[in-house]
Amino acid sequence: MRHAAHERVDRILCGRMPGVSLGERGRAQAARVAERLSRESLAAIYSSPLERARETAAPISSETGLPVGIAPGLDEIDMGEWTGRSFDELQADPRWRSWNIGRAAGEAPGGERMEAVQRRVLAELEAIRLRHPGRTAAAVSHCDVIKAAVCGVLGLSLDRYHSFEIEPASITSLVLWEGGGKVVALNERCGA
Secondary structure, eight states, X not given: OBOOOBTXXXXXXXTTOTTOOBOHHHHHHHHHHHHHHTTSOEEEEEEXXXXXXXHHHHHHHHHHOOOEEEOGGGOOOXXXXXXXXXXXXXXXXXXXXXXXXXXXXXXXXXXXXXXXXXXXXXXXXXXXXXXXXXXXXXXXXXXXXXXXXXXXXXXXXXXXXXXSOOOTTEEEEEEEETTEEEEEEEEEEOOO
C-alpha cells in the first residue's frame, strides 16, 4: 500500500527527505487502512524505511500484533537534486518534463533511474514471497515505487506509469508466483 498523506503531499517532491511525517489526515487514513487490513490473514508487515511509511504501518501492527519489518527495496525513489522542490518549481525544469514523459529511460539528476527502482522493488517483493510462501504480506511503500512494481508485474513499459493512480492510503493487491504475478486490485481507497 501507499503510505498515508503528509502535509506536503501533492505540493513538494519529498523523495527521501527526512522528517516527513503523517499529518492529522494521514493518521486517520492509516487507521482506516489498519482496520481494513485487520480482516486479512496477514503473515507479515513490511515498510519502507521512511518515517511516513513506518507511521502508516504502525496501526496495522497494532491491529494485527505483527511486528513491522523494514524493507529497503520498498524505499522511495532517490530524487537527487529535485528532493524538497515544489512541483510548481519543477514544472519549469525541462529535465522534469522529460522524466515524466520517458520514465523507462528516466533518471532524477543525481538520483535513481526508474529501471533500478523497478528492479529493487520487484526483488524485495520476491524475497517477501519466498519468506511467506502462499501467505499474504502487507508492504507499505510509495506511489511511483508501487507503480514501478505494477508495471513490472503486468509487463508494461515504465513509460506507462501514468496510466493508473496510486493514492495515499490506497491498497494495491498483487498475487505473485515464481516467474510472474497478477494484479487483483489497484488503488483500493481506504482513506480519503
